Amino acid sequence: MKKLLIATNNKGKVKELRDLLKVLNVQLVTPADLNLNLEVEEDGETYAENAEKKARAFAQASGLVSLADDSGLEVDALDGAPGLHSARYAPPLTLSPNSGNLGGARGGWTDSDRRAYMLENLRGKPRPWTAHFHATIAVAFDGKVEFAEGDCYGEIIPEERGNNGFGYDPIFFIPELNQTMAELDMETKNRISHRANAARNALPVLKKIFEG
Numbered sequence: 234m235k236k237l238l239i240a241t242n243n244k245g246k247v248k249e250l251r252d253l254l255k256v257l258n259v260q261l262v263t264p265a266d267l268n269l270n271l272e273v274e275e276d277g278e279t280y281a282e283n284a285e286k287k288a289r290a291f292a293q294a295s296g297l298v299s300l301a302d303d304s305g306l307e308v309d310a311l312d313g314a315p316g317l318h319s320a321r322y323a324p325p326l327t328l329s330p331n332s333g334n335l336g337g338a339r340g341g342w343t344d345s346d347r348r349a350y351m352l353e354n355l356r357g358k359p360r361p362w363t364a365h366f367h368a369t370i371a372v373a374f375d376g377k378v379e380f381a382e383g384d385c386y387g388e389i390i391p392e393e394r395g396n397n398g399f400g401y402d403p404i405f406f407i408p409e410l411n412q413t414m415a416e417l418d419m420e421t422k423n424r425i426s427h428r429a430n431a432a433r434n435a436l437p438v439l440k441k442i443f444e445g
């Protein structure tokens with residue numbers, strides 16, 4: 234059976250992408266399945282540049298068609314921050330992280346630290362704190378790359394709600410559903426999320442690659 238590598242080290246993304254891509258007639262594999270330990274430096278100036286970098290690096294290392302996702306949360310009252318830097322959004326280093334882990338590429342900050350830092354930066358600013366998630370998917374195959382994009386609109390709320398998902402989900406509220414992203418079950422998140430929209434837009438490319 235043909236294989237597609239889900240080129241991410243983020244377990245939350247893997248779980249969602251496995252479900253979103255199950256309609257394809259391919260075997261979905263992860264870096265962990267291949268014992269592939271690859272940290273790609275995300276120094277691009279756009280989501281597309283970073284997604285391409287990740288997809289190409291994993292395709293080269295594995296020899297498989299590789300799908301990478303670069304995503305982020307853009308908050309209007311923070312002039313679009315943290316955006317491209319969402320995974321690395323962190324308090325100044327004079328403050329000590331709750332996690333106690335000072336090592337690693339992310340400086341030891343946890344998702345919970347990042348949410349708290351965002352709320353601290355929003356304190357005093359007029360609500361609603363409108364925001365959107367963006368995802369760019371890059372698919373690398375035969376030395377080429379194809380892109381697909383998706384967004385999801387909502388607002389940041391000042392208290393955490395829900396335990397599902399990952400990252401900023403507990404403070405990202407979707408007015409139409411009257412729930413935060415972390416209160417949604419995966420089936421619902423995978424109907425409406427930025428990643429779901431990007432994955433849907435990537436399906437024609439993937440079908441062409443795998444089904445001709």
Ligand code: ITT
Pocket residue numbers: 240241242243246275287302303304305306319320366398399400401402414426428
């Ligand atoms: P890979 O690069 O290995 O895929 P990553 O977590 O570093 O994993 P990104 O560089 O694309 O991925 O960073 C995206 C960050 O944006 C992610 O770490 C979260 O903080 C946030 N994010 C993206 N999608 C999200 C979602 O669906 N829910 C909550 N937060 C999300």
